[in-house]
Amino acid sequence: MKKYFLIITLFFLTGFTALAQDGENDDRGGKLQERMREYIQKRLNLTKNEAQRFSPVFLRYIVELRRTHRENISDKPMLQLKVAELRVRFRNEFKQIVDEQRANKIYEYQREFEIKIIDELQNRRIENKPLRRNRSLIE
Numbered sequence: 001m002k003k004y005f006l007i008i009t010l011f012f013l014t015g016f017t018a019l020a021q022d023g024e025n026d027d028r029g030g031k032l033q034e035r036m037r038e039y040i041q042k043r044l045n046l047t048k049n050e051a052q053r054f055s056p057v058f059l060r061y062i063v064e065l066r067r068t069h070r071e072n073i074s075d076k077p078m079l080q081l082k083v084a085e086l087r088v089r090f091r092n093e094f095k096q097i098v099d100e101q102r103a104n105k106i107y108e109y110q111r112e113f114e115i116k117i118i119d120e121l122q123n124r125r126i127e128n129k130p131l132r133r134n135r136s137l138i139e
Helices: 002-028 031-044 048-071 076-095 100-126
Strands: none
Touching: 031 048, 031 100, 048 076, 076 100
């Protein structure tokens, strides 16, 4: 009886741990999103005050973008529409922090960063180098 109780307890504990990690990742964003935020801030030449105001808005944008992708992954036209609506909404928020030109550039710099990451990962696969967590993807 003790064996069954132990097995059931371990089963539930691993399930709760997996759920906690998934929710934590959505709220925080992760290292890659932090690097993207830093890359965009650098490309936009944000002042310290602008960067402090920009960070939470940008991380919220990334979280909502990921949620939109997850919810509409099976319907591509609806996904494109929702992403466009999300970008327009957040562009207005970005315009409150930076001027209109730089607010429009955020999405270009986001795409540049994504392309650099994809290229880096493809190069590592071609060279058969193991992916290292400690090494910065963009140097």
